[in-house]
Amino acid sequence: MHAFINAAAPWLNEHIKSFIRRHVPDVEFIDDFDEFPIGSETVFQWCDGWELNQNFAALNVAKNGLINAYPSSDAIARKDFLAAVVEYWAAKRPESSIRKHVPLTVRLTLDYAEYVDEALMAADDLSLLCSLEQNENKDPQDREWWILKPALVDCGAGIRLFSTIEELASHLELAENETDDDDDDDEDEEEEDERSEEGSTEVETPSDTEKNKDSSFFPTLSTPGLDTLDGLVTATGTLSLTKPPKSQLRAKKPQYVFKAGGRIPSAQMRAFVAQRYISSIPVLNQRKWHVRAYALSLGRLKVHVFRDMLALLAAEPYAPPWENPSLKASLTNTALQDEEEVVANESMRDFWEMDCGDAESELFEGRPDWKRHVFYQICGVVAEVFRAAVWTMADKFVALDKCFELFAVDFLVDASGNAWLLEVNETPAFYQHGVAGPMALRLMEAVVCVTMEHMGKARVGGREDARVRNRFVEVLDETAKLGKSNITEIMPM
Known part of the structure; x- marks a missing residue:
């Protein structure tokens, strides 16, 4: 091998x-x-x-x-696609568990702040628009609050809280910013026209050969605008078909600039979701927290949930958004904290070992096994979401026998003990600090064991091997129902 x-x-x-x-x-x-x-x-x-x-x-x-990746897992990883999967699946299955474990999520196409009203009216679900209109005449503590998330941006970037249309608009980019740029371009063109009309200065221009030399580039399948035949035909400049260096082959993420407390560059992103904000939650050391579970999707299609889970804590003490609008108090994403903060504040903890103190008496009426119950909920929701994705969006969740993928699945536990699915993250980050490092090693060992078993290469029979294998709980097996895929080759994107 x-x-x-x-x-x-x-x-x-x-x-x-x-x-x-x-x-x-x-x-x-x-x-x-x-x-x-x-x-x-x-x-x-x-x-x-x-x-x-x-x-x-x-x-x-x-x-x-x-x-370690499917050709496409957007149906799970993209927030707007995941919302669509839940909506499509639950529409015909009123008994589905995801109905009571996924907060109401509305898909939005947003650009400039001036057009928020039109975007809300154009949404497939008018629940958000009705909620925001009703909130206008209510005090902040009586409103229904929402959380805005860009569909494609991770690490907590661009997330905002809002309860009215005006607050939502205040988070988005203004159209006047683009107008200013257009005015500058017009002024530059006018200056060039004046210089050409005067003819007082003779400007040397590079030859056609030099122009072509300077504008030459290497077209690749990852080059924007060159992923179709039309793009290649209409491209200008000298096209070289020689293989570019590795540095040029590596695709780059779009560089969105998110200023602290500033407006979101919505004209560049467009795809968003608005999710109903859950404010009634138990706190851990006065801080908000959520559960991070790990789901291994293997082949076509078996899904496993890792028994060990993390509790990720916010950086600041929690208060409802109408009392404390700080995102560091409301968001539990560790990417919003410095490495030193994560270690010093113990923002990553073992879910099974953590102690919620007085909050535990509020969960399930003081049931001592509430953590186990939360884990059972997570297993059921993960199984249902992956089943829904592969059946409702097979083109955006391409499950193949030669692929596997590890996802981080985030859940928020409310004051009643109900686990709410927040999002699913592909290629999750793994930290070496505190309990996160040893847990990551246990996870990797179990992933290797399960994947080697899938390939027929696993060493079986020993007590240690069985112990490692049992760190995963198999929650879904759709292999027999999905049958064999007719995809025989995976082409580069």
Whole structure:
């Protein structure tokens, strides 16, 4: 077996390799993918999400192989698509568990603050518009609050709280910003026209050869505007078909600029969701928290939930948004905290070991097993969401036998003990600090065990192997129902 390990968290690479060696002692690790044998019959790849395009080529020809990503998992990972999946699935299944475990979520297409009214009226669900209009005549503490999330941006960027149309508009970019840019362009054009009319200065212009030399570029499938034949035909400049260096092959995320307390660059993003805000929650050391569970989706289609879970805490003491509008008090995303803050404030804790103090007496009327009950809810909701995604959006959740993917699934537990699904994150971050580091290692060991089992390479029979395998709970198996996929090759995007 040939294996290529280049995880998004580099500190895990050597650990993953050691876990693989326990099952396949003669595995050959390839550190440079350019040297990876394309004709290898058995391959295992664990790579950074940015490098997946070239890695699929080796998987296509392998008889037995696995790679740590599906060709598309947008139905799960994109907030607007996930909202659509829940809406479609629950519409015909009133008994579905996701009805009472997913907050009301409205998909929005937003651009400029001046057009918020039109965007709210154009939404598929008018619940948000009605709620905001009713809130106008209510005191802040009596309003129904909402949380705005960009559909494609992670790490808590661009999230805002609002309860009225005016508050929502205040979070979005103004159209006048673009108007100012247009005016500047018009002024530049007028100055150029004046210079050309005067003809007083003779300006040297580069030759056509020099122009072509300066504007030459390497077209790739990841180059914006060149992913279709029309783009290639209409492109200008000298086109070179030689392979560009790796630095140019690596796709880059759009660089959105989110200023603290500033307006969201909505003209660049457009896709948002507004989710009903849950304010009645138990606190941990006076801070808001949510549960992070890990779901492993394997092949076509088995889903497992990791038994160990994290409790992620906000940076500041919690108060309802009408009393404390600070996002650091309302958002539990650890990406909003510095590394030193996470360690000093113990913002990551073991869910099973944490002590909510007086809040525990409020959960399930003082039931001592409320954590176990929360875990059972999480298992059921994860199974239902993945089943819904693969059946309602098969084009946006492409489950193939040679693929697996690890997701971080975030749940908020309210004061009644109900677990609410907030979002699903692909390629989750893994930290070395505190309880998070050892938990990540246990997770990686279990993932390797389950994936090697899927490939028929797992070492079985030992007590230790069984213990590692049992860290995962299988919550869904749709293999027999989905049947065999007719996709035989994964092309680069």
